[in-house]
Amino acid sequence: MRRLLAIIVLSMVVFTSCVEEDVPGLQNTSVSLNFKHDWDGANVSSANFNTIQYFNENNDELSIEKLRYLISDVTFHKTNGETIVIEGYNLVDVTNDENLTYELPVQIPIGTYSNVSFTFGFDNTDNIDGVYTDLNSASWNVPAMLGGGYHFMQLEGKFINNVATEQGYQYHAIRAVDNADPMNLVFQDTFFTVNLGEVIVHNNSSVDIKMNIAEWFKSPHQWNLNDFNSMLMPDFNAQVQMYDNGQDAFSLGTVN
């Protein structure tokens, strides 16, 4: 009986050791980012697509038929100035309800961060033409004549134009390029950093990131869809205005 007791005790030690190996899990945790969308506070999902129902700042009435955008390089900023950069990207596809949650590929230390940020689109280091097979498969590319690389956002739908007719729009955001001289493309960066502010990371944290779609049409440039609706990728000024308007599109939602 004493030997049997010894075996049981030994077994318990072995099992306890296994638990101790998982101790780092108590300090590092999974974090998921949830992408939520609204139009000036009214929730927007794919269920709300295809109906002309939203008014932009210019009072253009419009629908959404497609919304996809890419975020990359999520970064956790510690209070001591150190950063944890999550190399990678997530193509949020609202149309098909895909990738609305981004499970970060590495665990994050539990604690308080002075800021969590991400890049809207790709920075120039990551925006390499044709190298991401999943994005190529999703037809997310930008033509080489516009510098190559990838889209940052595709927002499409219909609006009621100034002759009271439904008309399509394609609000596609890419790196701004002046292609007046095809042999000498001139670029302006239009990716930008979104700072969400302080985030306290708990065990298995879930962080909501909100995009107010109306902001893309609002400020500082009141977007007139009658003037800017199609063929915006090669339109340098339109791209810069998208960049400006996008600065206030994202904000931090609920953190659990």
Place this chain on the structure above:
Amino acid sequence: MIILSIKALKNNKNKQMKRNFGILMVIMMLSCSKDDASVPQYVPTPLALETPALFEQKILSPIIPFNNPQTVQGVALGKKLFFDPILSADNTQSCATCHAPENAFTDASQFSDGIDGVFGNRNSMPIFNLAWNYDEKFFWDGREFSLEHQALQPVENPIEMHNTWEQAVGDLQEHSEYPNLFQLAFGTPTISSELVTKAIAQFERTLISGNSKFDKYLLGTATLTPQELSGFNVFMDETKGDCFHCHGSDNNPLWTDNIFHNNGLDAVFADIGLGEVTGDPADNGKFKSPSLRNLAFTAPYMHDGRFNTLDEVINHYSEGLQNSPTIDPLMKKVAEGGVQITTQEKSDLKAFLLTLSDYEFINNPDFQN
């Protein structure tokens, strides 16, 4: 835990307990060895897809169901079934009747007639690169998920082979060769519709087209003419053809997004396409973007085969668009009829599109009857 138990038994004076444990272990070993020795598991020979270099470089891996891996025997059986009219009720039509190799596995008719001479209302779709249809929605309206399920339909469709699966399977089972071929492919001589469609799907997944002139150009082994290059620029220019948003690019060698669009063919729909499948009016008039590969062989064009030539197709996008509530926002200048490209641009675009034709594919002896 077993090791711990053995140690415990070694130190246990209860010999009866040791003996019982020993017997148990022997029984377990005998059970295992009996399984291994008495029925050797037949495993057909695995066959990897011959993925083109550009596909490897540029896009995600093909979709192969875990329960239907590619095998030499499965593909050979699938090929035989594909070309064999035994699947039709009167033994007059095979899959290849409407999906002929010389037409990139479609046919030259607007609509195909079935065994009773009845015509359908959709143009036969070409068959190639189907393993890269990541969403696995098949047919013009996406109504079937997976290639195996797709292959179930034509056999029983009253305007196609007009057979029953019971009859088709019975005929195959009575055939002098098929039971053995199924044994080789799937380890059983008992034929079922599930195994028939698995074999056909395996063969269809081998129908890979990735060696067109444009593929060779991208790989640095061919040169495009100035006109073909100009046509590619029309294709990629958002202010000209703007074809790339739906039809791939030099970075997406499928030359389709495999997504459903209303491309402005009609103001009023005779066929609502995807809308019939989803029940969502927002999907009315939407059909799958076909690949632009092999256009030299796949006329007529569109889901209803309304255009006999590529010129007609290009003219449609340039000045023939019809407005409707579900027209895709990517269809530009609808009020003007389309993107309004010049005669020269049309000619250039056509020249480029024809560089996507893969003559090696349609002549591949592995794909012939």
